[in-house]
Amino acid sequence: GESVGLHLPTLSVQEGDNSIINCAYSNSASDYFIWYKQESGKGPQFIIDIRSNMDKRQGQRVTVLLNKTVKHLSLQIAATQPGDSAVYFCAENSNQGGKLIFGQGTELSVKP
Amino acid sequence: GAVVSQHPSRVICKSGTSVKIECRSLDFQATTMFWYRQFPKKSLMLMATSNEGSKATYEQGVEKDKFLINHASLTLSTLTVTSAHPEDSSFYICSASPDRLNTEAFFGQGTRLTVV
Numbered sequence: 001g002e003s004v005g006l007h008l009p010t011l012s013v014q015e016g017d018n019s020i021i022n023c024a025y026s027n028s029a030s031d032y033f034i035w036y037k038q039e040s041g042k043g044p045q046f047i048i049d050i051r052s053n054m055d056k057r058q059g060q061r062v063t064v065l066l067n068k069t070v071k072h073l074s075l076q077i078a079a080t081q082p083g084d085s086a087v088y089f090c091a092e093n094s095n096q097g098g099k100l101i102f103g104q105g106t107e108l109s110v111k112p
Numbered sequence: 113g114a115v116v117s118q119h120p121s122r123v124i125c126k127s128g129t130s131v132k133i134e135c136r137s138l139d140f141q142a143t144t145m146f147w148y149r150q151f152p153k154k155s156l157m158l159m160a161t162s163n164e165g166s167k168a169t170y171e172q173g174v175e176k177d178k179f180l181i182n183h184a185s186l187t188l189s190t191l192t193v194t195s196a197h198p199e200d201s202s203f204y205i206c207s208a209s210p211d212r213l214n215t216e217a218f219f220g221q222g223t224r225l226t227v228v
Contacts, residue, residue: 034217041203042222043221044156044205044207044219046216098146099158100207101158102156102157105155
């Protein structure tokens with residue numbers, strides 16, 4: 001069936017470095033994608049989103065890139081900080097009444 | 113941003129009992145809310161779509177008689193885990209959105225259910 005998946009389950013970076021988290025999606029009909037951050041024992045927190053009519057969107061220290069040709073999504077975090085340590089999920093809005101399909105998640109660990 | 117509140121955040125219950133989890137949108141109305149289940153080190157799995165004033169829509173493989181959903185108002189959805197068993201132990205999360213297309217979903221803080 002349709003799914004959203006991630007290439008890297010874990011990522012360890014040094015404080016101050018840039019982080020890149022990747023995601024592949026399979027539903028070519030999806031037109032809206034979101035990145036969430038989840039800290040241990042908490043619900044997902046919205047980071048940034050992007051619509052399919054865009055290929056890049058920037059926020060504060062974060063950038064999301066969308067490559068529809070290869071169905072690939074990435075999240076870039078600039079100057080990664082210890083507070084960025086968490087699990088990051090990509091999700092796609094499946095256009096089925098607003099359902100979100102989540103990727104498997106990447107655990108980001110930031111070393112001080 | 114908008115706030116979605118879940119209660120309780122943690123609950124321990126005995127096998128065979130039922131547990132109710134509440135999901136409230138505090139500053140907006142939501143005709144649709146979503147319930148997810150998450151196992152440790154795993155992703156969120158959609159269980160069901162809660163529809164205000166009508167029956168919930170369950171995902172394939174989710175037992176509707178096991179996981180009762182009620183969405184009686186535009187700000188409250190409840191998930192009741194009936195006759196709970198240890199395998200029902202999990203992290204349950206709800207989400208809601210101010211818009212019908214769920215393009216801006218906000219999540220509750222989750223409920224850790226432990227069945228002993």
